Amino acid sequence: GAVVSQHPSRVICKSGTSVKIECRSLDFQATTMFWYRQFPKQSLMLMATSNEGSKATYEQGVEKDKFLINHASLTLSTLTVTSAHPEDSSFYICSARPAIKTDTQYFGPGTRLTVL
Amino acid sequence: SQQGEEDPQALSIQEGENATMNCSYKTSINNLQWYRQNSGRGLVHLILIRSNEREKHSGRLRVTLDTSKKSSSLLITASRAADTASYFCATDGIGGAQKLVFGQGTRLTINP
Numbered sequence: 001g002a003v004v005s006q007h008p009s010r011v012i013c014k015s016g017t018s019v020k021i022e023c024r025s026l027d028f029q030a031t032t033m034f035w036y037r038q039f040p041k042q043s044l045m046l047m048a049t050s051n052e053g054s055k056a057t058y059e060q061g062v063e064k065d066k067f068l069i070n071h072a073s074l075t076l077s078t079l080t081v082t083s084a085h086p087e088d089s090s091f092y093i094c095s096a097r098p099a100i101k102t103d104t105q106y107f108g109p110g111t112r113l114t115v116l
Numbered sequence: 117s118q119q120g121e122e123d124p125q126a127l128s129i130q131e132g133e134n135a136t137m138n139c140s141y142k143t144s145i146n147n148l149q150w151y152r153q154n155s156g157r158g159l160v161h162l163i164l165i166r167s168n169e170r171e172k173h174s175g176r177l178r179v180t181l182d183t184s185k186k187s188s189s190l191l192i193t194a195s196r197a198a199d200t201a202s203y204f205c206a207t208d209g210i211g212g213a214q215k216l217v218f219g220q221g222t223r224l225t226i227n228p
Contacts, residue, residue: 006158032214043204044159044218093158097214103147103166105214109158 003027004096006108013084014116020080021111023094029074030096034105035067038091050077074099084115122205122219130227135192137222139205140185146208148181149216150190153202162190162203195226 003026013019023033031052036044048069049057056069068080077096081088091112095105123138139148147166151159165172165181165188172179178191192199202223206216 034215036218043220044206046215046217049215091156095159095216103164103208103214104149104161105216107151107159107161110156112156 002098002104002106004094004106004108006092006094006111008111009109010112010114012114012116015085016083018080018082019084019113020078021092021094021113023077023079023096023108025075025096025098025106028096028106029099030077031074031099032097033071033077034095034097035069035077035079036093036095038093038110040091044093047079081113084113086115089113089115122203122222124222125220126223126225128225128227129195131195131197133195135195135199135224135226137190137203137205137224139188139190139219141188141205141207141217141219142186143207144210145183146210148179148188149206149208150177150179150188151204151206151218153204153221155201159204192224195224197226197228200224200226 005024007022033050035047038044046059047062050069050071052071058064071077091110093110095107097105121140149164150162153159163174163179165179176193181188202221204221205219
């Protein structure tokens with residue numbers, strides 16, 4: 001149980017285009033989902049906290065107009081990278097916290113974004 | 117802000133030996149978690165230790181937590197080649213937001 005999926009697993013796009021990444025909790029409901037970014041050989045940096053039915057909370061330094069987050073249901077959150085640039089190339093990972101409160105978050109397998 | 121510091125940054129040992137990784141943090145925590153990440157993959161949750169716990173075991177893993185020193189250690193006993201990965205500690209601060217702050221990670225290589 002407690003599986004989180006991400007789609008797509010890899011995406012290559014041209015500079016200036018927008019890319020949408022989906023994060024789904026497959027067998028549980030998640031009131032809160034988190035989006036992280038990881039550059040090569042570095043750690044995960046939290047970008048934003050996504051709560052179902054409300055606006056996302058962004059970490060300092062993360063542009064909310066560039067990284068659009070929508071948490072439309074208890075099993076789906078999406079991250080859209082708008083007007084992508086090569087410096088946005090990174091590994092994006094989501095995690096989901098079950099609606100029944102636990103201390104554990106479940107992580108997705110990640111999405112590798114390459115902007116040409 | 118990134119508050120976890122891990123030591124060492126890289127560790128290379130022979131198969132069968134024990135591997136110890138350390139993590140230090142700066143603020144009060146609700147719990148501390150350890151994750152493994154194989155190259156280019158997602159995170160695998162290994163173990164969670166709460167702030168009122170001092171030691172926890174899971175299979176070949178042993179985690180300690182010293183809240184007075186704001187540090188934790190992860191010991192992997194009888195290492196195997198399949199243990200080769202990056203290991204991250206992550207702290208869940210007091211407040212209930214469950215925003216994990218990750219350490220810089222230790223790249224562990226097990227040589228056959």
